[in-house]
Amino acid sequence: MTMHHHTIAGMMAASYFFPDLEKLLSLVARNDLLVASGFAEGRAHSDILASTMTVEKTADGYVVNGSKKPCTMTHHFDVITFGVNYIDPEGRTHLGIGAGLAGDPRIERKKFWGVPHLQAADSHEVIFNNLVVPESMMHFSNTVDEQLDEDQQGMGNHLFAIWFQLLAAASYLGMASALVSRALTAGKGSPEDRALLLIDLQGATMALQGLATSIDENRFLRADLARAQATRFSVQEAVNRIGTRAFELMGGMAFISSEEVAYLLVATRVLAFHPTSRVASSAFLCEQLG
Structure with missing residues (x-):
């Protein structure tokens, strides 16, 4: 969907x-x-x-x-x-x-x-x-790129790519939040442990909300695409941290007794396989954001 x-x-x-x-x-x-x-x-x-x-x-x-x-x-x-x-x-x-x-x-x-x-x-x-x-x-x-200035070239491609980075990252952050919810409901870990989960989750959510605002403002230039990709990769790292930390807090018994917990952990990692890859984006990100 x-x-x-x-x-x-x-x-x-x-x-x-x-x-x-x-x-x-x-x-x-x-x-x-x-x-x-x-x-x-x-x-x-x-x-x-x-x-x-x-x-x-x-x-x-x-x-x-x-x-x-x-x-x-x-x-x-x-x-x-x-x-x-x-x-x-x-x-x-x-x-x-x-x-x-x-x-x-x-x-x-x-x-x-x-x-x-x-x-x-x-x-x-x-x-x-x-x-x-x-x-x-x-x-x-x-509209062909030759009719656009350098910053505008490729906007037809960019808007699809920016939308995808937002929706894909948000979907996988939702999977990670499902793990967080289970850890919090079980009362696992110390308050500091649980706070770290919430800090990462909140930070990633706010980053995606910022990206959504740029889409609402119809910002689809090359620099906007770079910021969208950077946001996605930042969220991707947060999702990995959140998933691993929540998985550890829930403990071995949760892993043994429920397939859902292990399933969600693996599923959150699949964001890394969606386009665009970090390797393919690295030079572009350095050019636009460096």
Whole structure:
């Protein structure tokens, strides 16, 4: 559901660059449709919107081939959205957002998620086999980077990335807070131990609230993306500290008697695997924030 909300929020924010997206959003809202996010391609250290999908213009619209993984809600979506890079006859690359419907036989699902943690996300591989996407369901940016100044370039990418950093970090902080709640309810540890948990939790929460405010103010420049990534990595470290400390405070009997405690500890660590990676971001963060 986080990825459903990320996709919808991202498309709403992107309507400045993709004005026709409003039609798709209206369709989703009117019919209470569940939207899957098909942007990742399982390639390490790559931009989530840098697609390897092939797109061919035809009289019927666009023919799309390729694979996206992991895609959320693989077997439960009504509409799947996906990113493409289309090269027009003049050789220009256009960032595009396409959509397909669940019942289309040219959309194939393939099991991808092999571990027990977070399986409820139903994140597997979706393969597009000559999927015909009508022009009404394929939307391209109406603003190319060459028309923007240096600070504004890439804003179409940035807004999706900033929204994702906020929602993903908030979701995993929620998992960590579930561990904190169990430790506090059990009255484990000293007041100082419990205060450390609350300090970390409060600090991470306030950082995310600050990031949410910048989104409300439509701040999607390169420096804003760097601050969003820095916030996410800061929260990620806080989540790791909170999870480990709460796990230790609850003690071995809680670990032995409840699968939930160990499950939550492992699940909180998965934030590290979501884009963008710290390695891929390091040079950019030094450039923008150093």
